[in-house]
Amino acid sequence: xxxxxxxxxxxxxxxxxxxxxxxxxxxxxxxxxxxxxxxxxxxxxxxxxxxxxxxxxxxxxxxxxxxxxxxxxxxxxxxxxxxxxxxxxxxxxxxxxxxxxxxxxxxxxxxxxxxxxxxxxxxxxxxxxxxxxxxxxxxxxxxxxxxxxxxxxxxxxxxxxxxxxxxxxxxxxxxxxxxxxxxxxxxxxxxxxxxxxxxxxxxxxxxxxxxxxxxxxxxxxxxxxxxxxxxxxxxxxxxxxxxxxxxxxxxxxxxxxxxxxxxxxxxxxxxxxxxxxxxxxxxxxxxxxxxxxxxxxxxxxxxxxxxxxxxxxxxxxxxxxxxxxxxxxxxxxxxxxxxxxxxxxxxxxxxxxxxxxxxxxxxxxxxxxxx
Amino acid sequence: xxxxxxxxxxxxxxxxxxxxxxxxxxxxxxxxxxxxxxxxxxxxxxxxxxxxxxxxxxxxxxxxxxxxxxxxxxxxxxxxxxxxxxxxxxxxxxxxxxxxxxxxxxxxxxxxxxxxxxxxxxxxxxxxxxxxxxxxxxxxxxxxxxxxxxxxxxxxxxxxxxxxxxxxxxxxxxxxxxxxxxxxxxxxxxxxxxxxxxxxxxxxxxxxxxxxxxxxxxxxxxxxxxxxxxxxxxxxxxxxxxxxxxxxxxxxxxxxxxxxxxxxxxxxxxxxxxxxxxxxxxxxxxxxxxxxxxxxxxxxxxxxxxxxxxxxxxxxxxxxxxxxx
Numbered sequence: 229x230x231x232x233x234x235x236x237x238x239x240x241x242x243x244x245x246x247x248x249x250x251x252x253x254x255x256x257x258x259x260x261x262x263x264x265x266x267x268x269x270x271x272x273x274x275x276x277x278x279x280x281x282x283x284x285x286x287x288x289x290x291x292x293x294x295x296x297x298x299x300x301x302x303x304x305x306x307x308x309x310x311x312x313x314x315x316x317x318x319x320x321x322x323x324x325x326x327x328x329x330x331x332x333x334x335x336x337x338x339x340x341x342x343x344x345x346x347x348x349x350x351x352x353x354x355x356x357x358x359x360x361x362x363x364x365x366x367x368x369x370x371x372x373x374x375x376x377x378x379x380x381x382x383x384x385x386x387x388x389x390x391x392x393x394x395x396x397x398x399x400x401x402x403x404x405x406x407x408x409x410x411x412x413x414x415x416x417x418x419x420x421x422x423x424x425x426x427x428x429x430x431x432x433x434x435x436x437x438x439x440x441x442x443x444x445x446x447x448x449x450x451x452x453x454x455x456x457x458x459x460x461x462x463x464x465x466x467x468x469x470x471x472x473x474x475x476x477x478x479x480x481x482x483x484x485x486x487x488x489x490x491x492x493x494x495x496x497x498x499x500x501x502x503x504x505x506x507x508x509x510x511x512x513x514x515x516x517x518x519x520x521x522x523x524x525x526x527x528x529x530x531x532x533x534x535x536x537x538x539x540x541x542x543x544x545x546x547x548x549x550x551x552x553x554x555x556x557x558x559x560x561x562x563x564x565x566x567x568x569x570x571x572x573x574x575x576x577x578x579x580x581x582x583x584x585x586x587x588x589x590x591x592x593x594x595x596x597x598x599x
Numbered sequence: 600x601x602x603x604x605x606x607x608x609x610x611x612x613x614x615x616x617x618x619x620x621x622x623x624x625x626x627x628x629x630x631x632x633x634x635x636x637x638x639x640x641x642x643x644x645x646x647x648x649x650x651x652x653x654x655x656x657x658x659x660x661x662x663x664x665x666x667x668x669x670x671x672x673x674x675x676x677x678x679x680x681x682x683x684x685x686x687x688x689x690x691x692x693x694x695x696x697x698x699x700x701x702x703x704x705x706x707x708x709x710x711x712x713x714x715x716x717x718x719x720x721x722x723x724x725x726x727x728x729x730x731x732x733x734x735x736x737x738x739x740x741x742x743x744x745x746x747x748x749x750x751x752x753x754x755x756x757x758x759x760x761x762x763x764x765x766x767x768x769x770x771x772x773x774x775x776x777x778x779x780x781x782x783x784x785x786x787x788x789x790x791x792x793x794x795x796x797x798x799x800x801x802x803x804x805x806x807x808x809x810x811x812x813x814x815x816x817x818x819x820x821x822x823x824x825x826x827x828x829x830x831x832x833x834x835x836x837x838x839x840x841x842x843x844x845x846x847x848x849x850x851x852x853x854x855x856x857x858x859x860x861x862x863x864x865x866x867x868x869x870x871x872x873x874x875x876x877x878x879x880x881x882x883x884x885x886x887x888x889x890x891x892x893x894x895x896x897x898x899x900x901x902x903x904x905x906x907x908x909x910x911x912x913x914x915x916x917x918x919x920x921x922x923x924x
Contacts, residue, residue: 327671356702356705356706357705358705359703359704359705359707360704360705360706360707361704361707361708362707363707368671368704368708369703369704373691373695373696376664376691376692376695376696378664379660379661379663379664379665379667379668379692380664380667380668380671380692380696381664381668382661382664382665382668383664383665383666383667383668383669383670383671383672384668384669384671384672385668386665386668386669386672387668387669387671387672387673387674388672390624390650390669390672390674391672391673397668409660410660410661410664410691413656413658413660413661413664414661414664416656416658416661417655417656417658417661417664417665420655420656573702575706576701576702576705576706577701577702577740577741578701578741578764578765579701579709579763579764579765580764583793583840584840584841584843584844585840585841586840
């Protein structure tokens with residue numbers, strides 16, 4: 229026998245090799261130029277314009293939501309500016325039959341999925357009608373517990389699979405959420421069942437104040453999907469075309485039985501964590517802010533579309549006016565919704581008759597609220 | 600009718616519901632080929648297929664999330680948490696998510712999930728396998744909590760739980776799984792949730808108990824009978840919500856009561872029963888309502904278990920204090 233020297237497995241080199249393979253996927257650079265010609269976008273001019281319109285609408289929605297919050301006309305609000313590509317372009321690759329499990333910053337996606345804006349405003353104010361999901365809208369209300377939607381997404385995806393539907397379940401969270409146990413359990417379950425799920429980690433660099441570097445030793449969040457045996461990609465989350473294509477491809481794999489995917493969108497939130505007193509200057513420098521603002525998704529997409537002759541100032545003004553009007557109408561509708569009562573909340577505790585304790589409490593509050 | 604142990608009655612209930620409703624799904628750790636570590640799901644995968652009865656990866660929070668997501672797709676999930684001591688791993692899914700689904704969605708979304716799980720002491724398990732943690736879930740609005748004490752009740756209550764449109768935590772006492780058999784109808788039947796059962800009628804004192812403590816209470820009642828005390832034993836069966844009517848009617852009849860639970864004394868179900876009695880029936884009482892419980896330590900190491908767990912002697916002693924007050 230000729231002894232053959234087997235090269236010793238080098239775990240350090242192996243990790244390095246894997247991490248180096250996770251190159252950030254980009255199609256449109258900061259100048260609005262296509263840098264990845266090989267990708268077939270399969271988007272018509274109208275679709276490109278629609279995507280831009282939605283992103284502009286969403287930026288306006290963010291600005292108005294912030295000011296409504298400051299006026300005391302909205303409650304809890306987590307700003308979205310900077311994340312339009314990550315949120316809207318990923319959503320643009322979905323279909324109505326797909327089911328979205330959002331985090332608390334992911335209000336725009338569920339609005340574009342069909343949840344009426346006035347309901348979202350009521351949800352923000354803390355009114356139960358805001359949580360009532362119309363039957364034909366496949367979304368949950370934004371999740372407050374970080375990462376809880378991962379395991380639920382695995383469940384919705386398994387349900388979709390068992391029903392034989394051509395649809396996907398989509399979880400949205402952030403970089404902080406990818407440190408939760410539920411992240412690992414959720415992607416692992418979906419992988420094990422080969423269910424049609426897409427897990428979108430919007431790496432906006434900070435979990436409140438804690439920087440991405442402190443969340444994990446992994447050089448990308450995307451690579452965490454490898455351990456669960458699911459296709460994973462890191463995309464430029466400020467590039468709407470890259471986000472769109474990555475989500476579209478993940479969806480195609482999912483509905484053809486190829487299981488779940490993980491997408492890390494590298495992006496930035498310009499605003500505070502929420503409007504409840506977070507001050508980003510405590511943990512971010514203005515240099516960092518302006519570095520990211522140069523990558524702005526709307527700016528680069530505008531450049532791209534203007535160069536193609538698909539977008540101009542007039543069009544943008546039109547979208548902005550439309551957004552402002554729709555927001556105004558939605559706020560008015562939210563204002564007109566009857567005040568909620570404790571008896572309403574008691575009624576929503578269970579199906580059918582109330583148990584004795586709630587029945588007694590219902591009567592007490594009905595009496596109080598009749599005065 | 601057939602003679603069944605509690606575990607057989609549970610399997611039978613799952614069988615009935617899998618057969619009657621194609622939306623019922625049974626899943627958890629080792630519930631498939633293995634039929635569950637206690638064989639509660641024995642033969643079910645073989646009969647109903649891997650699509651409806653299936654193993655999951657080993658992660659309780661994942662199982663909880665799976666149940667929620669499947670419910671959102673119109674299924675009626677019946678997940679098993681292998682031991683209720685592992686519930687801490689899935690507390691957010693149960694208390695933070697499942698229990699709040701209907702409330703959070705303004706009544707627009709339901710979560711008809713029945714979480715089955717074994718618990719309870721006296722069988723020398725390693726740590727975290729025997730704890731009575733029913734109080735944790737009973738304190739969460741939005742959950743019903745059921746603890747059967749007999750094979751007949753187990754089957755009827757489990758079928759009702761699965762058919763309920765809201766989440767139910769269904770706790771199966773380990774020691775009762777195979778401790779005795781009784782007549783259980785082979786066909787499907789239901790026992791309403793939230794209804795206690797008078798397991799023994801009496802005139803002098805009411806003993807309220809659930810799970811394994813029902814049997815210790817019945818033993819105590821027999822012994823007290825020999826001393827000419829007529830003892831009523833009420834099996835709560837559902838500990839959240841309580842069956843206030845039956846509890847109060849019993850106290851009004853006997854004028855004396857004790858409440859027995861295997862769990863530690865602090866912040867427990869028994870305390871809740873005592874409060875309800877004093878709020879609603881104080882004028883019927885001839886004596887204070889006392890509790891028989893385990894002491895307020897962490898669940899003991901197996902060698903101390905026999906003394907730590909409440910038993911019929913403890914119940915007799917406490918009952919006598921109340922009877923002789």
